Structures are given as C-alpha cells and as structure tokens.
Amino acid sequence: MAALKKVLVANRGEIAVRVMRTLRERRIGSVAVFSEVDRLAAHVLFADEALPLGGKTSAESYLRIDKIVDAARRAGADAVHPGYGFLSENPSFARALTAAGLTFVGPPADAMEIMGNKLKARAKMLAAGVRVIPGTDGPVSDPAEAARLAEEIGYPVIVKAAAGGGGKGMRIVRGPDQLAAALRATGEEAGKAFADSAVYLEKYIDRPRHIEIQVMADARGNAIHLGERECSLQRRHQKVVEECPSPFVDAAMREAMGRMAVQAAKAVGYVGAGTVEFIVDPGRDFYFLEMNTRLQVEHPVTEMVTYTDLVELQLAAAAGEPLPLRQEDVRARGWAMEFRIYAEDPARGFLPAAGRILRLREPVGPGIRHDSGIYQGCEVSVFYDPLLSKLVVYGAERGDVLERARRAFDEFVVAGIKTNIPFHKWLLAQPAFAAGDCDTHYIDEHFRPELLAQDPELPFVALVAAALAYHQHGRGAPAARGEADGATSRWRQAARREAVMRRSTHG
Amino acid sequence: MSEGRYVVDIGGAKRRVAVAARGARWELVLDGETHLVEQAVLERDEVVHLLVDGRSYLVDLVEKDWKRGRFVINFFADQIEVRVRDELEAVAEEITGGRGGEESFELRAPMPGIVVRALAAPGETVARGQGLLVLEAMKMQNELASELDGVVQEILVEDGQMVDGGTVLARVARSEPPAGT
Numbered sequence: 001m002a003a004l005k006k007v008l009v010a011n012r013g014e015i016a017v018r019v020m021r022t023l024r025e026r027r028i029g030s031v032a033v034f035s036e037v038d039r040l041a042a043h044v045l046f047a048d049e050a051l052p053l054g055g056k057t058s059a060e061s062y063l064r065i066d067k068i069v070d071a072a073r074r075a076g077a078d079a080v081h082p083g084y085g086f087l088s089e090n091p092s093f094a095r096a097l098t099a100a101g102l103t104f105v106g107p108p109a110d111a112m113e114i115m116g117n118k119l120k121a122r123a124k125m126l127a128a129g130v131r132v133i134p135g136t137d138g139p140v141s142d143p144a145e146a147a148r149l150a151e152e153i154g155y156p157v158i159v160k161a162a163a164g165g166g167g168k169g170m171r172i173v174r175g176p177d178q179l180a181a182a183l184r185a186t187g188e189e190a191g192k193a194f195a196d197s198a199v200y201l202e203k204y205i206d207r208p209r210h211i212e213i214q215v216m217a218d219a220r221g222n223a224i225h226l227g228e229r230e231c232s233l234q235r236r237h238q239k240v241v242e243e244c245p246s247p248f249v250d251a252a253m254r255e256a257m258g259r260m261a262v263q264a265a266k267a268v269g270y271v272g273a274g275t276v277e278f279i280v281d282p283g284r285d286f287y288f289l290e291m292n293t294r295l296q297v298e299h300p301v302t303e304m305v306t307y308t309d310l311v312e313l314q315l316a317a318a319a320g321e322p323l324p325l326r327q328e329d330v331r332a333r334g335w336a337m338e339f340r341i342y343a344e345d346p347a348r349g350f351l352p353a354a355g356r357i358l359r360l361r362e363p364v365g366p367g368i369r370h371d372s373g374i375y376q377g378c379e380v381s382v383f384y385d386p387l388l389s390k391l392v393v394y395g396a397e398r399g400d401v402l403e404r405a406r407r408a409f410d411e412f413v414v415a416g417i418k419t420n421i422p423f424h425k426w427l428l429a430q431p432a433f434a435a436g437d438c439d440t441h442y443i444d445e446h447f448r449p450e451l452l453a454q455d456p457e458l459p460f461v462a463l464v465a466a467a468l469a470y471h472q473h474g475r476g477a478p479a480a481r482g483e484a485d486g487a488t489s490r491w492r493q494a495a496r497r498e499a500v501m502r503r504s505t506h507g
Numbered sequence: 508m509s510e511g512r513y514v515v516d517i518g519g520a521k522r523r524v525a526v527a528a529r530g531a532r533w534e535l536v537l538d539g540e541t542h543l544v545e546q547a548v549l550e551r552d553e554v555v556h557l558l559v560d561g562r563s564y565l566v567d568l569v570e571k572d573w574k575r576g577r578f579v580i581n582f583f584a585d586q587i588e589v590r591v592r593d594e595l596e597a598v599a600e601e602i603t604g605g606r607g608g609e610e611s612f613e614l615r616a617p618m619p620g621i622v623v624r625a626l627a628a629p630g631e632t633v634a635r636g637q638g639l640l641v642l643e644a645m646k647m648q649n650e651l652a653s654e655l656d657g658v659v660q661e662i663l664v665e666d667g668q669m670v671d672g673g674t675v676l677a678r679v680a681r682s683e684p685p686a687g688t
Contacts, residue, residue: 354618354619354644355618355619355672356672358567358569359553359554359567359569359581382619382644409584410583411583412583412584413567413581413583413584414584415567415569415581415586416569421584422584422585425584454585454587455582455583455584455585457564457582458582458585458587459517459518459520459587461557461559461564461566461580461582462517462566462578462580462582462587462589463515463517463522463524463537463589464535464537464542464544464557464559464564465555465557465564465566465568465578465580466515466517466568466578466580466589466591467513467515467524467526467535467591468526468533468535468544468546468555468557469552469555469568469571469578470513470573470576470578470591471511471513471526473552473573
C-alpha cells in the first residue's frame with residue numbers, strides 16, 4: 001500500500017484536532033467533516049479542508065456511513081481515521097470504506113466484530129489461553145447446579161441477567177445461603193425488564209481496579225505492547241483521570257499483562273492500535289474484560305511515557321508498513337496523568353453544561369500538554385459528548401506530576417460554561433489519590449458537591465472588581481449605564497465603538 | 508465625581524464599600540478597612556488586572572448588567588455573582604421592598620434551550636416570582652419567573668422554539684401597557 005497523502009477524520013472535538021496534528025507533522029492532508037452545528041468547531045478551523053455532512057444530531061451526521069464515505073470520495077482522501085466513539089468500532093463502516101477503495105485507519109472488520117460481542121470475545125479469549133473472569137459460559141437455572149458452579153468459581157459471585165446491561169439485573173452473592181434467593185430474584189427481574197429470565201454466574205471482584213494495556217500490531221503478524229494505563233478513577237463507569245504507569249503495577253505484572261494483551265490481539269488477527277482492558281483484584285490477579293478496537297481517549301499518557309505517537313503508528317499500520325519498533329525497543333520513562341475536562345457542573349450532579357466559552361486561558365509551561373477541542377468564543381453544543389479537552393501532565397516522578405497538575409489547574413481559566421475543573425482540584429487534594437490508592441468506587445463513595453472548595457479570596461476579589469467596574473462605568477457617562485442592559489454582545493459592540501472613538505480623539 | 512458609596516451583595520452577605528480615586532489608583536474602604544487598588548484594563552470591561560495592596564489578581568467580568576449592577580465575576584476556576592447598588596438606591600429598595608424605580612422587566616433565556624410552554628399570556632397580571640415560561644435546557648425544565656409585579660406585555664417566543672442564551676423571551680411592565688400596543 002502506498003503512503004497516505006490525504007486523510008479524512010470522521011470525528012469532531014479534541015480527538016479530530018489531535019489526529020490532524022499528526023497528519024500535519026507527517027505532511028499528510030487533513031479533511032474535516034462537520035454537522036450543521038459544528039461549522040465553527042475547532043476541528044473545522046484546524047483542518048486543511050472541511051466538508052459539511054448536514055444534520056445536527058450525531059445520528060444525522062457523524063454516524064452516517066454513507067455521508068462520510070461520500071465526503072471522503074469527494075475530497076479525494078485515500079484513508080479515513082475514525083477517532084474514538086462514533087463509527088470507530090463499527091465493522092460495517094470499515095467494510096463500507098474498503099468497498100469504496102478507501103483505507104480504514106483501524107483493525108480489520110472481523111477483529112472488531114469479535115471483540116464487539118461479549119460472548120464471542122470471551123469464547124475466543126478462552127480458546128487463546130487469555131485469562132477471563134471465571135464464570136458459567138451459559139445460563140444456569142437449576143439451584144443445585146448453580147451452587148456447585150458458584151463453589152467452583154469461588155465466592156463472592158455475581159448473578160447477572162443474560163440480556164442485562166448497564167448495571168441492571170445483577171446481584172452480588174457473598175455466600176451459598178444467599179444464592180438461591182438471588183437466582184430467583186434476578187431471574188424474575190430479568191423476565192420483567194428484558195423478557196428473558198436467563199441468568200448466569202460470574203466471579204465478583206471486590207474493590208476492583210481497571211488497568212488496560214496498549215497494544216500495537218502490523219499487518220504482518222507482529223504485535224507489541226506499550227505498557228499499561230491505570231483507569232480506576234471513574235465516576236459512574238466514566239473514566240475521569242488516567243495515568244501511566246499504574247502505581248499498582250510492577251515490572252513483572254506489566255510483563256505478564258502485556259504478554260496476555262498481545263496474545264489477545266494476535267488471537268483475532270488485530271492490526272493497528274488497540275487496548276486490552278483488564279479488571280484487577282486487590283490480590284493482583286487480572287482478568288480480560290474487553291478489547292477496545294480503536295485509539296483510546298487516554299492514549300496521550302502512553303505517548304508521553306513511551307515517547308511514541310500512537311496516531312503515527314496507526315497510520316503506518318494502516319498503510320501496511322511493518323511496526324517500526326520491537327518489544328525490546330519500547331522504553332518507558334517518567335510519569336504522565338490525564339485529566340478529562342468535561343462541560344459539566346460538579347456542584348449540580350455533573351449536569352452537562354452548554355453555551356459559549358467566553359474566556360479561556362490554558363495552562364502552559366513545563367510538563368503540560370493540552371489536547372483541546374475548544375477555543376475562546378466557541379460554542380459548546382448540547383448535541384455531542386461533553387468532553388472539551390484533556391489536560392495531560394508529565395514529569396519524572398508521580399509526585400512531581402501531582403504538584404504540576406495542581407499548579408496547572410491553578411492557571412486554568414474557563415469562563416462562560418461550567419466545567420469539572422473544580423472537581424479535579426478536589427481530587428488532587430485527596431490523600432488517597434496522592435497515594436495512588438483509588439479503586440473504581442472511590443469517586444462515587446467519596447465525592448460530594450459540598451466538598452468543592454472555592455478560592456478563599458474569590459468573594460473579596462470579585463467584590464473589588466465589581467465595585468470598581470460599576471463605579472467607573474457609571475461616572476461621566478451616565479447614558480452608558482442603561483445601554484444594552486445585560487446583553488453582552490450588543491454591549492461589547494458599543495464598548496468597542498467607544499474605544500475606537502476614544503483612540504481617534506486622543507491620538 | 509470620583510467618589511461613590513455602594514452596597515454589594517455577594518455570597519449571601521451585604522457589604523458596604525466606598526470607592527474614591529487617589530491619583531492613578533483607587534482607595535476602597537470595605538467594612539472600615541482601607542485597601543489601595545491599582546487597576547489595569549486588559550480588555551475594556553472584560554478583563555482587568557488588579558493590584559490590591561500589592562497582591563496580584565487577574566479577573567474576568569463574565570456577565571455584566573450595568574443597569575441593575577449585576578455581575579458574574581470569574582477568578583480562575585471560580586465564579587461568583589455580585590450585585591452592586593448605589594447606597595441611596597439600596598436604602599430606597601429596602602424601604603419599598605422592590606426594585607425601586609424599574610418600570611419594566613425583560614425575561615431573558617439564561618442559557619440556550621427549547622421553550623416548552625408559556626405560563627402567562629399578554630395582558631395577564633403577574634406577581635414577582637411568578638413563572639412566565641418553561642425553558643428546557645440540557646434535558647432539565649426550568650421555570651423562569653417575573654422579577655416584577657406587573658402586566659405581561661408580550662411573549663416573544665413560541666412553544667417548541669429553540670433560543671440562544673440571552674434571547675429576550677417576554678416583557679413585563681410595572682403599570683398597564685399604554686393603549687394601542
């Protein structure tokens with residue numbers, strides 16, 4: 001396959017911009033696509049070319065395979081990078097691109113299909129010798145049979161509805177005496193909720209950690225891993241902070257997890273960048289959870305520590321080139337943490353926030369990388385994911401990174417919409433976080449909005465600023481005070497006019 | 508001309524402040540304590556840098572309603588609403604118990620959203636705090652209320668309409684609207 005000359009990025013927001021940055025570094029043309037709402041989104045402003053998809057919702061725009069294939073053809077792109085989310089893990093999309101003679105920057109559709117199906121993936125992994133969470137591989141109904149299986153798996157176990165999902169239809173059982181009742185209750189509940197009362201058993205992991213391994217494979221059967229990412233800090237199953245390396249993983253464990261992840265990738269004929277997620281119990285036993293067949297949101301922490309550009313490696317793999325590094329060439333240095341910046345209000349149940357970003361001052365300086373999809377003046381729409389940007393902080397030691405992150409958040413100004421920055425400040429003040437001791441339940445168990453601390457100087461500073469502004473605004477120009485009455489934009493125009501007039505009068 | 512006395516509502520507290528020019532600087536007397544402030548305007552009425560007794564503060568005036576003296580002030584990650592009133596105005600307001608002197612109220616959308624329904628019709632008498640319409644934003648329904656005892660002059664939006672933040676949604680007049688409008 002020839003080297004890529006022009007790549008369409010079938011995504012929006014920070015990830016689209018991040019992919020285009022590598023394209024630009026590699027002197028590859030970048031094509032953005034955008035919905036009606038996104039005409040002025042950051043990725044459109046950044047791209048070399050941009051094509052409208054029409055539509056407002058994701059379903060009308062970024063999820064439309066036909067529109068994206070058509071845009072790629074019209075732009076004369078030779079490949080499509082899907083980013084994460086949207087169509088990135090959709091085998092039909094990969095197939096549609098291939099059929100149109102375009103290269104999909106991602107794994108083969110078949111590999112995506114297997115990994116996208118829990119049961120198929122589990123069977124495939126079992127066959128390949130990858131450790132999965134012990135459990136019954138099919139439904140159980142007979143209580144005596146269930147008791148025997150539960151004993152084999154080892155308590156605690158979890159009873160799950162076969163048709164369930166998203167935390168619905170499941171019960172934790174800590175001993176044999178609770179099992180029969182749990183089977184009955186879960187079955188009845190599942191019958192009502194999903195019209196399917198089949199249940200199965202799985203080992204329940206208390207205080208689990210979520211640790212994942214980055215893998216990279218080429219089309220010639222080579223695969224390597226690039227170490228782990230610690231992703232245990234989650235709020236309602238949504239990752240909030242990720243780091244590399246994990247404070248919980250030592251060299252031997254990394255080696256073992258890495259080997260297993262490579263095994264998993266090879267078992268499905270994987271090509272490109274992928275992530276194998278593991279659930280890890282407090283005794284350091286780890287089990288395959290799933291494989292994400294795309295670039296992850298949190299990929300930058302791996303990049304900072306391994307000195308790689310995962311998008312560049314993806315592009316090379318898609319172009320059919322061999323992996324540029326062998327396992328023994330992978331070197332990790334230092335520590336990196338990613339803080340996801342969401343448009344949501346931590347003081348009000350993390351309610352998504354939308355509106356215009358009136359003021360933006362991004363942290364800079366030593367050890368800071370800000371992968372962002374926003375700019376001052378841009379509109380944050382209600383239509384898409386509330387992820388605005390990712391603040392990536394890196395340094396030699398974990399302790400340095402924590403201090404640096406605190407400093408970075410002290411510099412960070414986002415005004416006009418609510419963000420979760422105050423939440424990150426809270427998190428950075430927690431001893432458990434500083435010690436690297438958080439499991440996946442930590443935030444849900446410990447965070448309360450009352451714990452958000454405001455800068456103690458805020459009321460004083462705001463009072464001084466407001467009183468002075470009001471005082472000066474009113475004096476000498478009484479007419480100005482009533483003008484535009486709170487309408488910022490109209491008022492701003494008036495102020496600009498006034499400023500221009502002043503300049504012309506005074507020289 | 509360069510002296511003023513104000514009552515400032517902030518974070519549930521009422522503070523008295525006197526502002527006076529001292530050459531190129533300002534003297535602020537806040538609850539009997541004097542502060543010397545040097546102000547540099549980075550962007551007119553948008554961004555100011557303050558040196559308060561030598562301490563450095565970069566402040567953003569995010570929202571401004573000069574007529575009502577309402578501000579939303581941003582200081583790094585934090586925001587706070589502030590209301591500044593002339594001392595005399597504040598005293599008058601406390602006596603009348605209302606918004607002294609204001610003849611009309613414009614209801615503006617506090618955020619972008621979709622109008623669910625109007626709760627009052629033109630010509631209807633409404634009390635302060637009474638809902639005028641319901642705006643849905645981020646899947647939450649918010650009742651927006653009149654800030655004035657008066658009569659609804661007009662409802663400027665329709666049910667189901669999408670509006671930007673700041674859009675005028677309705678007008679309420681303190682007295683009966685003049686005949687013919």
